[in-house]
Every structure is written in C-alpha cells, then in structure tokens.
Amino acid sequence: MLSKIQPIARVICQNITGRFIHNPSARRTMKSGIRFSKTAKELPKVVASKDYSEPNSSWSQEMMKLYEQYIEKTKDGSWKKLPSYNRFLVLNEDGHFIDKFPPSKARLFTRNTEEEGSMFEYVVFANKVEKKAVGLFQSGDLLEGPSGFVHGGAIATIVDAVSGTLATYVAGFVMTASLNLDYKNPIPLGSTVIIECQLEKKEERKSYVNTRVISHDCTKLHTESTALFVSVNQKNPYQG
Numbered sequence: 001m002l003s004k005i006q007p008i009a010r011v012i013c014q015n016i017t018g019r020f021i022h023n024p025s026a027r028r029t030m031k032s033g034i035r036f037s038k039t040a041k042e043l044p045k046v047v048a049s050k051d052y053s054e055p056n057s058s059w060s061q062e063m064m065k066l067y068e069q070y071i072e073k074t075k076d077g078s079w080k081k082l083p084s085y086n087r088f089l090v091l092n093e094d095g096h097f098i099d100k101f102p103p104s105k106a107r108l109f110t111r112n113t114e115e116e117g118s119m120f121e122y123v124v125f126a127n128k129v130e131k132k133a134v135g136l137f138q139s140g141d142l143l144e145g146p147s148g149f150v151h152g153g154a155i156a157t158i159v160d161a162v163s164g165t166l167a168t169y170v171a172g173f174v175m176t177a178s179l180n181l182d183y184k185n186p187i188p189l190g191s192t193v194i195i196e197c198q199l200e201k202k203e204e205r206k207s208y209v210n211t212r213v214i215s216h217d218c219t220k221l222h223t224e225s226t227a228l229f230v231s232v233n234q235k236n237p238y239q240g
C-alpha cells in the first residue's frame, strides 16, 4: 500500500481529533478509492495539535528532573525537543491530505490513549550534529509484563519509537527493517528510564542505530538494542 503513494506523497506529523475530516464538503473520493480532503493550510486550527510529549500531572519527579535537564540543553540549540503527535498524516504533492485510514480510530500505538500516565509517557530530544537521541520514558500500569515489571514488547515498542525517531530525524521517512534487543535487567513498572540512541552508521538508505536503556539514575543497564532503518521515498517530516 505504501509503495502506491510513495511517488507523490510527503509526510507530516499532525494530531487528528477526527473533527475536521468529518466535514463532508471537504472531501471527494477519487476513482482509486483514495479520499482527499482540504489542503493542510485550510485545515481548521483544531488539527494543530496536542504535543503528547509535553509534561503532564502523571510525570514523576524523576521524569520532570530529567526533562528539565534536557530542556536546558536545548537552549544553546545543540539539542532539540521533538514534538510527538498521535498520528502521521500523509499529504500528496499539492498538500492534499490522503485519507487512507478511518481517521477517528487509527492512532499511533504509543499515543493511543488520552489517559495520562497509563501507558507510554515519553519525550524525545535529539542532537543532529552528534547524531544522538535521548528518550525519557515513564511506563504506565497498562504496560505490565511479569508482575511489577514492564512487558518486553512494550520495551521493544518504545526502543523502536525512539531509535526510529532518531533515524527519521537524520534520514527522513524510514521503516524499521530489523530490531534486535537484549534484555539485561527488568524495568520496574512505573519507573523512569533513559533511552540513549546513537546513529552508528549510515550507508545510502540504511541507518543503523544502537540503543541503551538505563535507569533514571544511570546505575542500571536494562536493555541494549541494535536496529536497522531503511529510508523510503518520503520527505523528512522534521524539515517542514
């Protein structure tokens, strides 16, 4: 399905509340079955969007402390806080939203609930020169695997999300081609961890990212991972 839209599509991140696409006059259906809605410029303000990586009342002291440390690092411009929405929108070259999925239902897996603190609370900072990203992640109760610890699949998800964000930031739109994890120590449910990603190398379309998940006080190594992301033909969403 992706290959059909690659030649014409560009990608931006937006929050979709579902309201704007329910305006029937803003849509028409093409013969291909792809529906187009208003251009991005015409979309009502409601689209522009909740950044799910802003602090909320569920964030622990550890999470807030780390967040403030990294916000400090953004002040000289070396690090950037990357926003995080609950869906990606795909636009064609005329800026028309290609509405391929039921908008009121599809959600980015890591941002699929409005209940603060219950699942993935995280924020990503990135440093383009050093080709690094840091994710601050606080796990919620709904991510339990072994009693009292985070599920391995949830760990894989957040590692994929943060390392994929770095690959996207550096290389534009990517797909995860492989993701290998070594679980060294379980992550206590509800705790805050630091996800450190480094772009190891980039060979044409292939971006290799190494990741370590460590405890918020940097005393324990929880997980290590290596991942390969392959660039696909989309515009870099972080370059506007």
Ligand SMILES: CCCCC/C=C\C/C=C\C/C=C\C/C=C\CCCC(=O)SCCNC(=O)CCNC(=O)[C@H](O)C(C)(C)COP(=O)(O)OP(=O)(O)OC[C@H]1O[C@@H](n2cnc3c(N)ncnc32)[C@H](O)[C@@H]1OP(=O)(O)O
Pocket (backbone or CB within 6 Å): 011, 012, 013, 088, 160, 161, 162, 164, 165, 168, 173, 174, 175, 176, 177, 178, 205, 206, 228, 230, 232, 237
């Ligand atoms: C990352 C998300 C992007 C979203 C961007 C949008 C907005 C961004 C905003 C924020 C970003 C935020 C978050 C990131 C969030 C989440 C991350 C989640 C990402 C995912 O959840 S994503 C779903 C799971 N993912 C798949 O569903 C992929 C299924 N798959 C395929 O779609 C194809 O398989 C593809 C495209 C991977 C390659 O296909 P292709 O036809 O384009 O290219 P080809 O096969 O020729 O491979 C080219 C070169 O990569 C080598 N290569 C390929 N695969 C390899 C492997 N496994 N091991 C070793 N090498 C491999 C080849 O050997 C060749 O190497 P060489 O050029 O040297 O010959």
